[in-house]
Amino acid sequence: MTDETIKVVVLGGGYAGIMAALRVAGKTKRQPTTVTLINALDYFVERPRLHEQATGTPLHGKPIQEMLRGSRAKFRQGWVKTILPDEQVVVVDTAVAEQRLPYDYLINALGSRVDRQIVPGVDEYAYILDPYGNLTADMLHKWLKARGARPFRTVVVGGGATGIEMAAQLIGIYPLAAATLITQGEAGAFKGPRIQKHIRQALAEQDISVVEHCRVLQVEPEQRLR
Numbered sequence: 771m772t773d774e775t776i777k778v779v780v781l782g783g784g785y786a787g788i789m790a791a792l793r794v795a796g797k798t799k800r801q802p803t804t805v806t807l808i809n810a811l812d813y814f815v816e817r818p819r820l821h822e823q824a825t826g827t828p829l830h831g832k833p834i835q836e837m838l839r840g841s842r843a844k845f846r847q848g849w850v851k852t853i854l855p856d857e858q859v860v861v862v863d864t865a866v867a868e869q870r871l872p873y874d875y876l877i878n879a880l881g882s883r884v885d886r887q888i889v890p891g892v893d894e895y896a897y898i899l900d901p902y903g904n905l906t907a908d909m910l911h912k913w914l915k916a917r918g919a920r921p922f923r924t925v926v927v928g929g930g931a932t933g934i935e936m937a938a939q940l941i942g943i944y945p946l947a948a949a950t951l952i953t954q955g956e957a958g959a960f961k962g963p964r965i966q967k968h969i970r971q972a973l974a975e976q977d978i979s980v981v982e983h984c985r986v987l988q989v990e991p992e993q994r995l996r
C-alpha cells in the first residue's frame with residue numbers, strides 16, 4: 771500500500787515560515803496533505819524588536835504551537851542540519867535524536883544570519899541581534915546592565931535600519947553611553963534622500979557619531995574607559 775499523503779515541510783518559524791505553514795494548511799484542507807513546520811526555538815522571535823530586547827525590553831515570544839492552533843499545521847522543534855534534495859529528505863537535530871523527515875514540497879524560510887566569520891574578531895567580541903548562539907541580544911542586555919550608571923562607549927556597525935535603530939535605542943535607554951555608528955556606504959541611504967536627511971538629523975540630535983565609507987577590518991576586545 772502506498773502513502774498518498776502529500777507532505778509539505780516548512781523550514782523556519784519566522785514571519786515567512788509561520789505565514790507559509792498557515793496558508794498552505796488552509797488552502798489544502800480538502801486534500802490528503804500534512805504540513806510540518808520546523809524551527810530551532812519553540813517560540814516566535816520578533817526579529818525587528820531584538821534591539822529592544824538588547825536594551826532591556828523582554829520580548830515574551832509566543833509559543834509556535836499556539837500560533838498554529840486551529841490550523842492543520844504541526845510543529846516540530848529542531849535544528850535543520852541538511853537538505854537532501856535527491857532523497858527529498860530533511861535532516862533535523864531534535865532534543866531527542868537526529869530525525870529524517872521526508873517531503874514532497876519543501877518551503878525554505880530559514881531567514882538570514884549575521885556572518886560572524888568574515889571579519890576577524892566578530893565571533894569572539896561583537897554582539898549580534900540574534901536570539902540564540904553566542905553574544906546575542908540577551909547577552910548584550912546583560913553587558914549593558916553591568917555598566918551601571920557609569921559612562922561607556924559603544925560602536926554599532928551597519929548604517930541600515932538595524933544599526934540605526936540599535937544606536938538610537940541604546941542612547942535613548944542609556945543616556946550616559948556614547949555611540950559611534952560605522953558603515954560602509956552612507957547611513958540611512960536605503961530610504962532615499964529625504965528620509966536619509968531626517969535620519970541623519972535624528973542621529974546628530976542624539977549625539978551619535980557617524981563614520982561613513984569605512985569598512986571594519988577587525989574587532990578587538992573591549993577597552994574600558996580609564
Ligand SMILES: Cc1cc2nc3c(=O)[nH]c(=O)nc-3n(C[C@H](O)[C@H](O)[C@H](O)COP(=O)(O)OP(=O)(O)OC[C@H]3O[C@@H](n4cnc5c(N)ncnc54)[C@H](O)[C@@H]3O)c2cc1C
Binds near residue numbers: 784879880932
Ligand atoms: C533589529 C532589527 C530590526 C528590524 N526592523 C525591521 C523593520 O522595521 N521592518 C521590516 O520589515 N524588517 C525589519 N527587520 C528585518 C526583519 O526582522 C526580517 O526581514 C524578518 O524577520 C525576516 O523574516 P523571515 O521569516 O524570512 O526570517 P526570520 O525572522 O529570521 O525567521 C527564520 C526562522 O528560522 C529559524 N532558523 C534559522 N536557521 C535554522 C535552522 N538551521 N534550523 C531551524 N530553524 C532555523 C530561526 O530561528 C527563525 O525562527 C529588522 C531586523 C532586525 C534584526
